[in-house]
Amino acid sequence: MKWLLLLSLVALSQCRVTKVSLKKGKSLRQNLKEHGLLKDFLRNHPYNVASKYFPNLSNEFASEPLTNYMDMEYYGTISIGTPPQEFSVLFDTGSSNLWVPSVYCSSTSCTNHNKFNPSDSSTYEATNESLSIQYGSGSMTGFLAYDTVQIGGIVDTKQIFGLSETEPGTAFEYSEFDGILGLAFPSIASSGATPVFDNMMNEGLVSQDLFSVYLSSDEQSGSFVMFGGIDSSYYSGSLNWIPLSAETYWEITMDSITMNGETIACSSGCQAIIDTGTSLLAGPSTGISNIESYIGASDGTVRISCSAMSSLPNIVFNINGIEFPVPASAYIIDSGSCSSGFESIDVPTSSGELWILGDIFIRQYYVVFDRANNQVALASVA
Known part of the structure; x- marks a missing residue:
């Protein structure tokens, strides 16, 4: 009995709940503006946010338009290898691959970022598999390998x-x-690579097969992703569970x-993707036009009077019979001048309209991503 108790305690100690702090960093838009490159970037890198979810809109590779990160970036620290080499990664629920720069990268983009050196890791295992991911504003190519990945207190071996x-770009x-550390499903992983959270579940490294996200509106701190657990102190009321449709x-x-x-969009029901890797709220051009007309955004520029913010109504997303309001203070972006936080996407889908609920929405709601039951939960942030 004593040995059974000891073994049980050991097993419990290996099933972890870990919280990874996320930093809200300087936006790509701000960085480009400070270097005098913003105008050229916007002219030379047109993109369709929908290409992240429908790669055929870009090319045959998985697509993830990084220009979505231009207005907001939430990233945290992980380590790879033995001894650990540290990297800042975007925790992205809209993609499924983990990748970092390597010492073999010849692009200018790699010169000012941390680069993984396989020769410095005793647990590194090479493969002959290549990896190519096309982004809306560039691309990455490289190869796949295995090593130990540490995220908070969780040690994920052979990831x-x-x-x-x-x-490039x-x-x-x-x-x-x-x-980037992708947190979506294996079915969309490039080159069939097992996503990090799937490996955690397979190895029994988390106490529950779920993770949760809190995105703070504060300038620097407070945001986190929690693997294996839910922190009820960050939301009020109860969690509202919603089944996945895919x-x-x-x-x-x-x-x-x-x-x-008044119904202004999605009148016959529609699909929505909850995506930490998208800054804005995106939807079909007809619905977005209705919203921007309603809130008085100028055609083409989506500019809006900052003084109008206090009088604008909530936009309410009705999901699974429950209302999830987003106030004007969230959907109007104030960066000296004010603009709409909505973006148009038009894609042909068999299920009708597609909307993307990005960080503007997620900052209002604590989100639980439950892989065990294929559902998400939303609760108002405390």
Whole structure:
């Protein structure tokens, strides 16, 4: 009995809940502006946010438009290898691969970021597999390998990850993060690589097969992603559970979008993806036009009077029979001048309209991503 108790305690000690702090860094837009490069970047890198979810809109590779990070970036620190080599990564629920720059990268983007050196790790295992990911504003190419990845207190051994050899363009060069850690489903992972959280679950490294996210509105601190647990002190009321409609991205069915009780978009129901890797709220151009007309945003520039913010209504996302309001203080971006936090995407889908609930939405709600039951939960932040 004594030995059984000891073994039970050992097993429990290996199942962890770990919280990784996320830093809200200087935006890519701000960095480019400070270097006098913003105008050229916007002219030379047109993109379609929908190409992240529909790669055929870009090319045959998985796509993730990094220009979504231009207005906000949330990133945290992980380590790879033995002894550990540290990297800042974007924790992205809209993609599934982990990759970081490598010492073999010849691009300018790699010169001012941390680079993984395989020869410095005793636990590194090479493969012959290549990795290519096309982004809306550039791309990365490299190869896959295995090594120990440490995230907070969790040690994830034999994790497959990408090492970049090329990172063309300026998006990576002026971003404050080194790489990306995808938290979506294995079905969308490039080159069939097992995502980090799947490896954690497979190895029994988390006490529950879920993770949760809190994005603070504060300038620097407070945000986190928690693996294996839920911190109830960060939300008020109860968690509202919503079943997934697809096991690719964290996709759910939305009932409608309303303002002042009037349906202005998604009138017949639509699909929505909850994505920490997208800054804004994105949807079909017709719905976005309705919203921007309603709030008085100028055509083409989506500029809006900052003084109007206090009188604008909530936009309400009706999901699974529950109302999730987002106030004007969240959906209007004030960076000296004010603009709409909405963005148009138009994609052909068999399920109708597609909306992306990015960081503007997530900052209002504590989100639980439950892989055990294929569902998400939302609760108002405390």
